[in-house]
Ligand SMILES: [Zn+2]
C-alpha cells in the first residue's frame with residue numbers, strides 16, 4: 001500500500017523537473033536571459049499544483065530569491081504566456097491565475113469557496129470546437145471551459 005502511494009509522488013517530481021527544464025530551454029532558445037530570479041519564478045510555477053496567482057508565486061519566490069520583484073514575476077509570466085507556455089486564467093473578482101504545467105488548453109474545475117483550481121481531462125472536446133464553429137460561422141482557435149463547485153476539502157467543512 002505504502003509502495004503504491006509513493007509512485008505518483010515520484011512521477012510528479014519527474015514531471016515537474018522535466019517541465020522546469022523544458023521552460024528553461026525554451027526561454028534560452030528564444031534569446032531570453034536566464035537570470036537566477038527567472039529560474040526562481042520557473043521553479044515556483046512548476047512546483048505549484050494550485051494554479052497560483054502572481055502574488056502567490058511572488059510569496060513563494062521571495063523565500064528563496066528575496067531580490068525578485070513582483071514586476072519580474074509579471075514580466076516572466078507575460079513572456080512565457082507570449083511563448084504559449086503558460087495559460088492565464090482571468091477572473092473578474094480576483095487575481096488572475098497561471099498554469100505553467102500544461103501549455104495546451106484544458107478544462108478546469110474551480111472551487112467557489114477556497115478558489116482551488118484543478119485540471120481535468122474530458123474526451124470529445126474537439127467535437128465541441130467543431131460544433132461551436134459550425135453554429136456561429138466562427139473559425140474557433142481556442143476555448144476556455146470551467147466548472148464551478150465545492151472541492152473535496154470544502155465539502156467536509
Ligand atoms: Zn475548496
Ligand SMILES: [Zn+2]
Pocket residue numbers: 051099102106108118119
Ligand atoms: Zn490547468
